Amino acid sequence: MTEVKAYGGYLALSRTALAHNLAGIRRLVAPAQVMAVLKANAYGAGAVGMARALEDNGVSRFAVATVDEGVELRESGIGGDILCLTYFDGSDIEAIRHHDLTVTVFSQGSASLLHALAKKSGERVRVWIKVDTGLGRLGVPAAEAHNFIDDLAGLGTLRIAGIFSTLSENRVRDRQQLARLLALRRRPAVAPDALWSIASSHGILSMPESALDVVRPGVMLLGFAPSEPHRMDPRRVAVADLHPVVTWKTRIAAVKRVPAGEQVGYGEQPALEQDTRVASLMVGWSDGYPGTPQARSHVLIAARRCPVLALSANTTLVAVPGDLPVEAADEVVLLGRQGDALIGAEELARAGAGVYRLLAGIPPRVARIWS
Numbered sequence: 253m254t255e256v257k258a259y260g261g262y263l264a265l266s267r268t269a270l271a272h273n274l275a276g277i278r279r280l281v282a283p284a285q286v287m288a289v290l291k292a293n294a295y296g297a298g299a300v301g302m303a304r305a306l307e308d309n310g311v312s313r314f315a316v317a318t319v320d321e322g323v324e325l326r327e328s329g330i331g332g333d334i335l336c337l338t339y340f341d342g343s344d345i346e347a348i349r350h351h352d353l354t355v356t357v358f359s360q361g362s363a364s365l366l367h368a369l370a371k372k373s374g375e376r377v378r379v380w381i382k383v384d385t386g387l388g389r390l391g392v393p394a395a396e397a398h399n400f401i402d403d404l405a406g407l408g409t410l411r412i413a414g415i416f417s418t419l420s421e422n423r424v425r426d427r428q429q430l431a432r433l434l435a436l437r438r439r440p441a442v443a444p445d446a447l448w449s450i451a452s453s454h455g456i457l458s459m460p461e462s463a464l465d466v467v468r469p470g471v472m473l474l475g476f477a478p479s480e481p482h483r484m485d486p487r488r489v490a491v492a493d494l495h496p497v498v499t500w501k502t503r504i505a506a507v508k509r510v511p512a513g514e515q516v517g518y519g520e521q522p523a524l525e526q527d528t529r530v531a532s533l534m535v536g537w538s539d540g541y542p543g544t545p546q547a548r549s550h551v552l553i554a555a556r557r558c559p560v561l562a563l564s565a566n567t568t569l570v571a572v573p574g575d576l577p578v579e580a581a582d583e584v585v586l587l588g589r590q591g592d593a594l595i596g597a598e599e600l601a602r603a604g605a606g607v608y609r610l611l612a613g614i615p616p617r618v619a620r621i622w623s
Contacts (some may be wrong), residue, residue, distance in 0.1 A: 260539035260566075261502035261586060262619040265297060266407040269495040270310050276492040277469050280456055284463040289318035289452065289470035290325070291337065293524050296540075296611030297474055297498055299619035300328040305622060306473075307332070315468055318354060319344040326351040335380055335393060335414075338390060345369050347375075355415060356391045357358060358382040363404055370409035379404075379416035381443075383436065385429035385450070387420050394432040398439050401470055416441075416449040419462065426455070453478035457488045474498055476597050476607050496597070498611070501587030503581050506554070509538065516569050521545075529572040531558070534583055536566040540614035541575020541586060543568060547602055551584050553593030 259300045270540040277286060279612055288311050294302040303314055305323055312332035316322050322334045335354045342365055348355055351368055357363050357379045366377045374591050381401055384391030394417075404410050417433050419426045435441060451462035451474035458479070471478050475496035477489070515521040533551065535541045541563070543549030549560040551570055554577075562569040572578055583590075587600050 257533050258586070260615075260618050261500055261535040261541065262498045262621055263297065263397050263614065264501055264588075265301065265305075265620060265622045266495075266499075267305050267308075267622055268499050270302075270305050270473065272495050273307070273473050273475050273492070273497065274311070275308050276530045277456060277467070277472065279327075280460070280488055280491055281451075281463040281467045285313060285337065285447070286312035287309055287315050287328045287333075287449070287464045287466050287468045287469050288473060289337075290295060291315065291321060291470070292612040293398070293610075293616060295471050295474060296614040298616075299325060300330070300439075301620050301622055302473070303330045313466070318348050319355070322353045323347050323351050326353070329571055337382075337438055339486050339513060341365075347518045349373060352486060354378045354380060356380050356382045356390075357404065357410070358384075358390055360403075363407070363410065365434075367407050376409055378413045380416055381412060381446075383415060383417045383433060385417040385432040388430070389418065389419050391417065394436060397436050398442060401442050405441075412443040412446050414447040414466065416466075416468075418452065419455050419459070421454045421483070425457070426462070430459070431488075452489055457484040457492060458531060460485075460488065471608060474611070476611075496588060500541075500586040500614070501588075502533050502584050502586060504578060504584060505534050505567070506530045506580055507531045507578055516549045518564060521562060524619065526602055528561075529574060529576075529578075530561065531570050531572045531578060531584075533568040535568055535586065536564050538565040538615075540612070541568060542610060543586070543600065549600065551586055552593050552595055553578055553582065554592040555593045557593060557595075578609075615621075 288306050290302055293299050308561040315335045315337050317338050319336050319340050320338050325334055333354055334608040337356055340355055356439040370377045381398045383394055385394045447465040449466040452468045453470055456467055475494040510528050512526045513523050515523055543560045545560050550557040558570040558572055560570050587595050597607045601607045
């Protein structure tokens, strides 16, 4: 693996694990196509690196949140179809055209902007239509969707490439939502060539009938479960056999012995009950690391669990066992496996606000290294 400076830590990412997870998803959803969701910087893994690794494994459909995220992929040489899932306005129109992005339409206003673009360029604009089947978020209300789709098809300037919705991740509501989308699909003359999609990671692992034409996995590509175990189908989880792609690492900056009775870190901290070897790590809360002593967070040093004593913007202090030979520049694992020891995403996320926010909160300046 390429040597990197460890200020703020770095993410070591496994191409082998990503390929394994993608294969598991394909087993679960075949013959549906995979559209990889790379929004929020691929949930912290790095959108460009993820897209390149996925292209190497035959993925040609990607989804991002915003036009700016789509532009970043295009300017980094990513081909295929890139769908922008959320809102756009007039300031995005030139970027949509120039970078050949597919955009989501759910209002007459956005349709009018694209109609004008198509008239100007002389080319039909590729769109997906978002239907709100019960999440209450962006989308044309399901009861109005048939007429909306007919109106857009009648413009003659838009190519309706797909129609999609988003599940609520509540079993009862999800069945209702899928039924509403399928009822729309059965109505005559509704975009006969469009692809249909409703399942993201949770749907893939809990509701096989939701696969339809295209699935949109996100965090499960990284090897992390999207939900609590009881909310997913254990048989599908077993088939997926997810392997973590991400290991978050840093290094020790210094080690010192602090006598019993002293405090470490800012503010009022419990006094140390005994002489303690304290390692200062090159990572802090400004790097997205959420570990705290209150959450009983640990890191791994030489495959041993070491408790977090204090956290600041750029440094984390941990207690090192007295019999463990450590020194500056030694590797530390914040998330992932070291030897037989493991800091799982769910464990570290307890100190923050869930796996999604944990990963997406790691800033882009933290290096992402693929191997």
